[in-house]
Amino acid sequence: MRLLLDAHLSPRRVGRPLSAAGHDVLAIAETSAYAALADDQVLELAAGEGRMFVTRNAKDFDRITRRWASLDLRHAGVLLIWTRETDEFGSLVADVLDALERLPEQDAWRDLVLAI
Numbered sequence: 001m002r003l004l005l006d007a008h009l010s011p012r013r014v015g016r017p018l019s020a021a022g023h024d025v026l027a028i029a030e031t032s033a034y035a036a037l038a039d040d041q042v043l044e045l046a047a048g049e050g051r052m053f054v055t056r057n058a059k060d061f062d063r064i065t066r067r068w069a070s071l072d073l074r075h076a077g078v079l080l081i082w083t084r085e086t087d088e089f090g091s092l093v094a095d096v097l098d099a100l101e102r103l104p105e106q107d108a109w110r111d112l113v114l115a116i
Contacts, residue, residue, distance in 0.1 A: 001023045001024070001100050001104070001106055001109075002023075002024045002026075002049070002050055002051040002052065002076070002106060003018060003023055003024065003025045003026070003051055003052050003053075004027075004028065004042075004046040004049065004051040004052070004053050004054065005018075005025060005026070005027040005028060005029070005054050005055075006042065006053065006054065006055035006056065006057055007028040007029050007034075007035065007042075008029075008056055008057065009027065009029070009054060009056065009092075010027075010029070011027035011029050011030045013089040013093075014089060014092060014093055014096075015027045015030075017089075018093060018096060018097070021097055023100070024051075026049070026051060028042065039057070039060055039061065039064055040064060043061070043064060043065070043068070043075055043078070046075060046076055047073075047074060047075040047076055049076075050076050050106070051076055052076050052077035052079060052106070052109045053075070053076070053077070053078045054078075054079045054081070054096060055078070055079070055080060055081065056081045058080035058081060058082045058115060061078055061080055061113075062080060062113070062115075065078050065113045069111070074110070074111055075110075075111060076106070076109060076110060077109025077110060077111070077112045077113070077114075078112070078114070079096060079099055079114055079116065080113060080114065080116070081095065081096075081115075081116055082115050082116065083095070083116060095116050096116075098116075099114060099116055
């Protein structure tokens with residue numbers, strides 16, 4: 001699965017385990033050019049690269065994805081993490097992997113927003 005991790009998700013503590021599980025992971029925090037992107041631009045980046053977006057910023061991205069749906073804008077999927085704190089690395093990774101196992105095909109995530 002092609003994934004984009006939001007800026008507040010650790011590339012090392014979250015990204016590496018997801019990569020080790022066989023996923024193609026890009027983390028906003030690893031690329032200085034992405035640091036200044038607004039939330040809408042981050043979702044545009046994920047959509048443009050065909051990457052499912054993973055974020056703990058569920059409140060803002062819930063609103064953004066609803067607006068995108070009303071405008072008929074397409075994205076590669078969004079996983080909203082409501083239930084874990086940013087420093088709960090093991091549980092957070094396990095929750096993401098569980099969601100990816102339930103829907104293992106990239107195309108199944110197209111325009112889907114899933115909250116965990």
